[in-house]
Amino acid sequence: MSARDRLVSPLIRDNPVTRQILGICSALAVTTSMTTALTMSAALVFVLCTAAALISAIRRHIPRAIRLILQITIIATLVILVDELLRAYAFALSERLSIFVGLIVTNCLVLGRAEAFAMHHPAGAAVLDGLGNALGYGLVLMVVAAIRELLGTGALFGRTVLPLAEEGGWFAPLRLMQLAPAAFFVLGLLVWAIRSARPEQVERPEHRLAPEAEP
Amino acid sequence: MSGILFDAIFADNLALSFFLGICTFLAVSQKLSTAVGLGLALIAVQGVTVPLNALIYHALLAKGAWGWAGLPEVDLTHLRIIVFIGVIAAVVQVLEMALDRFVPVLHRGLGIFLPLITVNCAILGGSLFMVERRYDIAEAAIWGIGSGIGWALAIAALAAIRERLRYADMPEGLQGLGAAFIVTGLMSLGFTAFGGLAR
Numbered sequence: 001m002s003a004r005d006r007l008v009s010p011l012i013r014d015n016p017v018t019r020q021i022l023g024i025c026s027a028l029a030v031t032t033s034m035t036t037a038l039t040m041s042a043a044l045v046f047v048l049c050t051a052a053a054l055i056s057a058i059r060r061h062i063p064r065a066i067r068l069i070l071q072i073t074i075i076a077t078l079v080i081l082v083d084e085l086l087r088a089y090a091f092a093l094s095e096r097l098s099i100f101v102g103l104i105v106t107n108c109l110v111l112g113r114a115e116a117f118a119m120h121h122p123a124g125a126a127v128l129d130g131l132g133n134a135l136g137y138g139l140v141l142m143v144v145a146a147i148r149e150l151l152g153t154g155a156l157f158g159r160t161v162l163p164l165a166e167e168g169g170w171f172a173p174l175r176l177m178q179l180a181p182a183a184f185f186v187l188g189l190l191v192w193a194i195r196s197a198r199p200e201q202v203e204r205p206e207h208r209l210a211p212e213a214e215p
Numbered sequence: 216m217s218g219i220l221f222d223a224i225f226a227d228n229l230a231l232s233f234f235l236g237i238c239t240f241l242a243v244s245q246k247l248s249t250a251v252g253l254g255l256a257l258i259a260v261q262g263v264t265v266p267l268n269a270l271i272y273h274a275l276l277a278k279g280a281w282g283w284a285g286l287p288e289v290d291l292t293h294l295r296i297i298v299f300i301g302v303i304a305a306v307v308q309v310l311e312m313a314l315d316r317f318v319p320v321l322h323r324g325l326g327i328f329l330p331l332i333t334v335n336c337a338i339l340g341g342s343l344f345m346v347e348r349r350y351d352i353a354e355a356a357i358w359g360i361g362s363g364i365g366w367a368l369a370i371a372a373l374a375a376i377r378e379r380l381r382y383a384d385m386p387e388g389l390q391g392l393g394a395a396f397i398v399t400g401l402m403s404l405g406f407t408a409f410g411g412l413a414r
Contacts, residue, residue, distance in 0.1 A: 080297060192388045202390060203392065
């Protein structure tokens with residue numbers, strides 16, 4: 001696999017969220033607005049790349065029996081760093097992200113890439129793989145957030161795009177889009193769209209309707 | 216107190232309104248029996264770790280907790296993430312050994328799920344919410360058990376629905392993951408309605 005493939009393939013084809021079902025946990029909660037989604041994506045890019053580089057650099061010295069504990073410790077340290085930085089320089093934003101920055105520790109995407117890739121590859125490749133996967137995750141986050149914020153409040157990044165009816169415009173916001181169920185619907189439809197475009201990703205049904213019998 | 220319990224199970228359901236533990240939620244909801252097993256394991260772990268973490272947080276990490284040692288300025292709250300994850304990993308390990316020794320039947324049933332639970336964000340999320348909402352230890356115990364029950368209820372319901380859904384004739388791209396998301400969304404709508412009932 002070339003370096004370019006490693007970076008590009010997790011963006012859509014092997015996207016961590018829609019294909020590998022990794023890291024959905026924290027993905028959905030921060031998608032009520034583009035600002036929170038962007039912050040979360042940036043935090044994940046930093047944690048995933050740095051963790052991949054560190055773990056890959058010491059991979060020959062890690063005893064197999066304690067590798068998971070070691071990986072979690074490294075990841076948790078990086079997450080604490082991000083959390084404290086956000087608290088210091090963007091306190092309002094960190095209040096809105098609530099506990100979800102801390103939950104990057106148990107984001108299966110970070111541990112999954114560390115265990116599956118960084119443990120067996122040199123640092124350069126591991127960072128590229130981490131960057132690709134983090135960007136793929138970020139891409140899904142941004143798409144879901146864009147749909148939910150635009151339809152839910154008529155704004156993008158907090159700036160009004162569709163003039164609201166109550167302020168003299170024409171757009172009546174869908175309040176449902178800001179609630180939890182909408183995140184599931186939007187992501188479900190997104191998965192459907194990606195799989196319609198790339199039929200090789202479709203899961204085979206276990207049962208099929210029998211062809212109509214002649215009466 | 217009963218308000219916390221009701222909120223934890225329905226209105227603030229970890230899986231359906233905070234999206235916690237969704238990876239496992241979607242991956243292990245193909246069969247009702249395994250889903251119930253995982254749900255029970257989660258109630259047990261959540262019920263132990265949240266009050267334990269509350270105890271550790273109030274005794275060691277909170278601001279002013281070291282006042283008795285003449286260090287009233289020490290504030291170790293930033294260490295909570297790493298301490299909580301350590302406690303969770305340890306509790307899961309101990310629970311696994313204890314079950315193996317005393318209830319081997321249950322251990323064989325839950326076997327593979329217990330280690331999986333260490334990295335389930337519902338567990339860490341439960342402990343972090345406990346800090347954010349400033350629960351004391353009794354409230355934390357109720358919140359832990361309640362949120363565990365809520366999560367178990369949700370995964371059991373989803374698994375039961377997916378067992379029926381297997382025979383449905385759906386558009387190809389929606390098969391599997393896509394349909395699971397939509398069904399979860401509908402369940403989430405239902406649980407939100409329970410929230411209105413509480414207030």
